[in-house]
Amino acid sequence: MEDHFGEAVAVRYDERYESLASPDVVSPIVDFLAGVAGEGPALELGIGTGRIALPLAARGVAVRGIDLSEAMVERLRAKPGGAELEVTIGDFARTRVEGSFSLVYLVANTIMNLTTQDEQVACFQNAADHLGEGGCFVIEVLVPGLQRLPVGERYQPFDVSSTHLGFDEIDVVTQRLTSHHFWIDDGKVQVFSPPFRYAWPSELDLMARLAGMSLRERWSGWKREPFTGESGKHVSVWEKPRTSA
Numbered sequence: 415m416e417d418h419f420g421e422a423v424a425v426r427y428d429e430r431y432e433s434l435a436s437p438d439v440v441s442p443i444v445d446f447l448a449g450v451a452g453e454g455p456a457l458e459l460g461i462g463t464g465r466i467a468l469p470l471a472a473r474g475v476a477v478r479g480i481d482l483s484e485a486m487v488e489r490l491r492a493k494p495g496g497a498e499l500e501v502t503i504g505d506f507a508r509t510r511v512e513g514s515f516s517l518v519y520l521v522a523n524t525i526m527n528l529t530t531q532d533e534q535v536a537c538f539q540n541a542a543d544h545l546g547e548g549g550c551f552v553i554e555v556l557v558p559g560l561q562r563l564p565v566g567e568r569y570q571p572f573d574v575s576s577t578h579l580g581f582d583e584i585d586v587v588t589q590r591l592t593s594h595h596f597w598i599d600d601g602k603v604q605v606f607s608p609p610f611r612y613a614w615p616s617e618l619d620l621m622a623r624l625a626g627m628s629l630r631e632r633w634s635g636w637k638r639e640p641f642t643g644e645s646g647k648h649v650s651v652w653e654k655p656r657t658s659a
């Protein structure tokens with residue numbers, strides 16, 4: 415498993431995605447996750463620099479995490495409360511941590527970092543294996559933007575500014591997507607092109623079903639906005655059934 419979030423990315427990650435760490439963005443996510451977690455504990459797959467895990471832990475939910483990148487986790491550990499969070503370095507599709515969780519969650523399109531269907535299926539199974547009965551797996555991920563892709567076109571701009579150019583390169587046959595980022599800093603350009611695999615909500619529902627879970631809720635945002643044909647992303651909650659009445 416290749417680590418695309420090494421030192422060169424981690425050193426600038428919080429600065430570049432500062433807007434995603436604002437209270438306006440983070441508070442509804444933490445409210446939603448704390449509500450689903452109940453008594454906890456919660457497990458974040460792809461915990462990164464702790465954007466969500468740290469405020470969720472500050473809310474009183476015991477949080478643990480898995481991440482592939484030592485460099486990202488080093489940033490988390492340096493933040494207030496970060497040293498107390500238990501993080502396992504490994505691939506979240508297969509890495510097992512001790513315990514049974516009421517919530518496993520995966521935000522910010524991170525399921526797409528798994529670039530094959532097999533890996534995504536394994537991730538759903540791994541999430542289910544970590545959940546206790548009645549526990550939930552929550553994912554925040556984009557809806558593939560194919561309605562905006564003309565026939566025969568592969569490239570789609572998602573951000574164009576004086577400091578950042580971002581283009582998705584989409585392969586509609588393999589469902590592979592490469593996000594090409596060109597960050598412009600003091601006249602220097604830094605290129606970051608991580609590979610992804612996109613999946614429709616229905617395909618994710620089937621992965622959940624293969625892992626013994628079923629869809630409980632689907633929204634277009636963390637404030638439980640309705641999910642419609644025009645939604646650009648979804649927040650989905652799959653539940654592991656209780657075996658006894």
Ligand SMILES: C[S@@+](CC[C@H](N)C(=O)[O-])C[C@H]1O[C@@H](n2cnc3c(N)ncnc32)[C@H](O)[C@@H]1O
Nearest residue numbers: 419460461462465481482483486505506522527
């Ligand atoms: C876009 S960042 C999101 C970080 C954090 N969840 C947040 O919302 O700020 C994705 C994180 O997932 C991690 N990651 C990607 N693929 C992974 C994998 N297969 N196993 C474990 N971690 C992975 C990366 O190292 C990175 O820290």
